[in-house]
Amino acid sequence: MQGCACGGGERGTQVPRTKSDNGRIVPVIAFFNQKGGTAKTTSTLNVGAALAERGHRTLAIDLDPQASLTMALGVDVLTLEASSYDLLVDDTVEITDVARKTTIEKFSVVPSHPDLAAAELQLLNTLERERALAHKLKPAALAALDYEFVLIDSPPSLNVVSINILVAADYLIIPIEPHPLSVMVLPKLFEMVGRVQRLNPKLQIIGFLPTKVHGTSRLAADMIDDLRTGFPDLLILPSIPLSVRGAEAVAAYTSILAYSPKSPIAEAYRQVARKVEKEIRP
Numbered sequence: 001m002q003g004c005a006c007g008g009g010e011r012g013t014q015v016p017r018t019k020s021d022n023g024r025i026v027p028v029i030a031f032f033n034q035k036g037g038t039a040k041t042t043s044t045l046n047v048g049a050a051l052a053e054r055g056h057r058t059l060a061i062d063l064d065p066q067a068s069l070t071m072a073l074g075v076d077v078l079t080l081e082a083s084s085y086d087l088l089v090d091d092t093v094e095i096t097d098v099a100r101k102t103t104i105e106k107f108s109v110v111p112s113h114p115d116l117a118a119a120e121l122q123l124l125n126t127l128e129r130e131r132a133l134a135h136k137l138k139p140a141a142l143a144a145l146d147y148e149f150v151l152i153d154s155p156p157s158l159n160v161v162s163i164n165i166l167v168a169a170d171y172l173i174i175p176i177e178p179h180p181l182s183v184m185v186l187p188k189l190f191e192m193v194g195r196v197q198r199l200n201p202k203l204q205i206i207g208f209l210p211t212k213v214h215g216t217s218r219l220a221a222d223m224i225d226d227l228r229t230g231f232p233d234l235l236i237l238p239s240i241p242l243s244v245r246g247a248e249a250v251a252a253y254t255s256i257l258a259y260s261p262k263s264p265i266a267e268a269y270r271q272v273a274r275k276v277e278k279e280i281r282p
């Protein structure tokens with residue numbers, strides 16, 4: 001594996017490919033990569049929109065203080081009364097208190113707020129601070145709500161909020177963009193996942209989601225080769241092509257599927273949603 005520092009062969013940090021064997025009724029799927037700008041937010045929004053288009057009631061939880069997902073859905077963060085920050089730090093706040101419908105049918109969001117950046121410090125003094133989110137996403141609590149899928153948009157960091165996400169999630173999808181550094185950050189990510197699996201043994205990695213893939217660039221093909229060689233047990237989801245439609249859809253406060261339904265990038269996100277559904281519910 002040329003130039004790859006991924007260390008994917010290390011036993012103990014690598015996670016087997018997922019199959020639906022944890023019996024969860026409402027799967028919690030986090031889009032996770034500590035590297036910035038890998039299209040976590042774009043993918044949470046558009047895989048969510050694709051699941052919703054397939055008729056599944058889907059909830060996306062924005063757990064990034066940048067609140068990009070929240071703003072992309074046209075929610076005004078400055079006038080928010082409650083957000084994912086409250087969900088994390090306030091024992092009395094439940095999902096139903098913070099979830100709201102979006103303009104996309106069957107797709108709801110728990111908005112984020114810049115205050116979430118302070119959650120780190122606030123959680124430091126809390127008992128079981130890694131489990132704050134998991135408590136709110138208990139299977140019984142989710143089963144009582146009207147969602148079939150819960151997606152999480154993660155921040156580009158490995159902090160207490162990120163650990164909360166790993167402890168609460170059933171599945172991870174790792175959006176990754178073709179860049180020489182993308183594969184190099186993976187050992188740190190897998191080390192963290194390996195450690196958290198002691199707290200959350202049900203956590204499984206669905207696989208990698210190559211994003212911003214330029215059809216004629218060698219970079220993407222090389223990265224996918226490196227991922228196949230370094231992580232043979234993990235799935236590589238259908239690639240998302242490089243496209244300006246994502247940013248244009250954000251400007252229109254909607255998904256790429258609604259903004260440009262027949263574009264190759266919309267179709268790619270539909271394929272990813274179908275694959276995810278099949279992996280989780282074979």
Ligand SMILES: Nc1ncnc2c1ncn2[C@@H]1O[C@H](COP(=O)(O)OP(=O)(O)OP(=O)(O)O)[C@@H](O)[C@H]1O
Nearest residue numbers: 036037038039040041042156212241242243246247
């Ligand atoms: N397929 C794509 N083609 C071109 N640009 C894209 C694509 N997907 C996302 N982008 C752009 O890349 C940038 C980063 O995307 P996004 O915000 O989804 O990444 P992120 O991983 O959530 O970033 P962060 O780590 O800051 O949260 C944005 O400007 C977005 O519009």
Ligand SMILES: [Mg+2]
Nearest residue numbers: 040041064068
């Ligand atoms: Mg983001």
